[in-house]
Amino acid sequence: MRRRLLIVLAVLVALAVGAVAAYVVHRKHEGRNIRGSSTVEFVTTAPPPTVTRTPLGVPWPMFGLVTTRTHSIALPLRPPFRTVWTYHAGSLVEFPPSVGYGRMYVSTNSGKFAAVNVRTGRTAWKYYARRCVAASPAIGPLHHGSVYAVFLNRPPCNAQTGGHGSNGEVIEFGAGFGKIRWTKIIGPSETSPLLVGKRLYVGDWNGSVWALDARNGKTVWRYKTGGAVKGGLATAGGRLYVGSYDGHVYCLSTEGTLIWKAAAEPRLYGSSQFYSTPAIAYGRVYIGSTDGKVYSYGAASGKLRWSHGTGGYVYGSPAVWNDRILIGSYNGDFYSFDAATGDVKWKFKANGPISGSATVVDGVVYFSTLKRKTYALDAATGKPIWTYPDGKYSPVVAIEGRLILVGFGQVYGMVPR
Numbered sequence: 001m002r003r004r005l006l007i008v009l010a011v012l013v014a015l016a017v018g019a020v021a022a023y024v025v026h027r028k029h030e031g032r033n034i035r036g037s038s039t040v041e042f043v044t045t046a047p048p049p050t051v052t053r054t055p056l057g058v059p060w061p062m063f064g065l066v067t068t069r070t071h072s073i074a075l076p077l078r079p080p081f082r083t084v085w086t087y088h089a090g091s092l093v094e095f096p097p098s099v100g101y102g103r104m105y106v107s108t109n110s111g112k113f114a115a116v117n118v119r120t121g122r123t124a125w126k127y128y129a130r131r132c133v134a135a136s137p138a139i140g141p142l143h144h145g146s147v148y149a150v151f152l153n154r155p156p157c158n159a160q161t162g163g164h165g166s167n168g169e170v171i172e173f174g175a176g177f178g179k180i181r182w183t184k185i186i187g188p189s190e191t192s193p194l195l196v197g198k199r200l201y202v203g204d205w206n207g208s209v210w211a212l213d214a215r216n217g218k219t220v221w222r223y224k225t226g227g228a229v230k231g232g233l234a235t236a237g238g239r240l241y242v243g244s245y246d247g248h249v250y251c252l253s254t255e256g257t258l259i260w261k262a263a264a265e266p267r268l269y270g271s272s273q274f275y276s277t278p279a280i281a282y283g284r285v286y287i288g289s290t291d292g293k294v295y296s297y298g299a300a301s302g303k304l305r306w307s308h309g310t311g312g313y314v315y316g317s318p319a320v321w322n323d324r325i326l327i328g329s330y331n332g333d334f335y336s337f338d339a340a341t342g343d344v345k346w347k348f349k350a351n352g353p354i355s356g357s358a359t360v361v362d363g364v365v366y367f368s369t370l371k372r373k374t375y376a377l378d379a380a381t382g383k384p385i386w387t388y389p390d391g392k393y394s395p396v397v398a399i400e401g402r403l404i405l406v407g408f409g410q411v412y413g414m415v416p417r
Helices: 002-030
Strands: 081-088 098-100 103-107 112-117 123-128 138-140 146-151 168-174 180-186 194-196 199-203 208-213 219-224 234-236 239-243 248-253 258-263 279-281 284-288 293-298 304-309 319-321 324-328 333-338 344-349 359-361 364-369 373-378 384-388 396-399 402-406 410-416
Touching: 098 138, 098 396, 103 146, 138 194, 180 208, 194 234, 234 279, 248 284, 279 319, 293 324, 319 359, 359 396
Parallel strands: none
Antiparallel strands: 081 410, 098 103, 103 112, 112 123, 138 146, 146 168, 168 180, 194 199, 199 208, 208 219, 234 239, 239 248, 248 258, 279 284, 284 293, 293 304, 319 324, 324 333, 333 344, 359 364, 364 373, 373 384, 396 402, 402 410
16 A cells, blocks of 8 residues: 555656646747747838938937937947037936937936036036936927926835835926926836827836826826836837836837737746837837847737847847847847847947947947946947947937937037047
């Protein structure tokens, strides 16, 4: 009897071990790199994402430059550079400024929001929010020039729920003198706002996507995702795209209805969270995840078209240039992926973790590391062209004749040597 019991237990243990092994193999298989196709939901006739100018004469109106968030501009502006002014921000500048009406509008993590002359580096006006900030503003023509900024909760800013000041704000400032035109209370927000016509789109830590009337801040609609929304929204073809900390990318109509929801690949350990702001190009959605992968989904269908692991968190947002996806990983590697297939075209090893987003200017891709170094590489080959001993997150925006480089607590106005 005892022998029979031991046999039964041995069989059960073997079955359990086999089931666990099969599960591990299955999840590893599900999490493998997936190669895409240039003939499936890849639009080669789409207009090139690299632009030379933005609408309405605003040189750099929002994070990622345009509403598709492609982070790429074709201005003739190449390194090496020399500094013509330095703006001392006073604390960390995590996200780059937006530029319009002769000024850059920039915020610090401590809550200072300022308008700075792009020719002289002198401050025109400033506002102290007494809240933390981790987003770029958006600039638009309403009310003869408006700037829209989002704010997190009050310090300590890592207190995501509960307590005093656990909400956030959206504020419209007059571009000229900084007059506050309206204020909207939402959840704590580090979503760089998306301005499309008279609509302003933002997300918050409570998982909400907000569509606001840009003229007065009134709620047009609100959509709830399953996790915190920390990255910005992007839009193309009358649709909105955004990632959530619930491990899904959402495609919404401009009226706030769900069109599709796509998941990151399953993982045996940990989870997938989307901090990255998506970029839209070639009929695809490109986005990075904290699971270490870069994903490409069909913009129309939401189907996974390719994925590729990087070995570290991918917080940054993709730059799109010449059928390439350019993005860095927390393990210090910077990648150039084929936009159609996800094949690695080249890879560059930097001196430290890469957390911010890259920008392409005139065929040169710029990114920074957490060890405070900015790199400029040839976007076609990955060959180093220039470096600068400052920078930490998303390092540059560009306007005609001038590169604006974001350091840790300084912003530099630069011109070619």
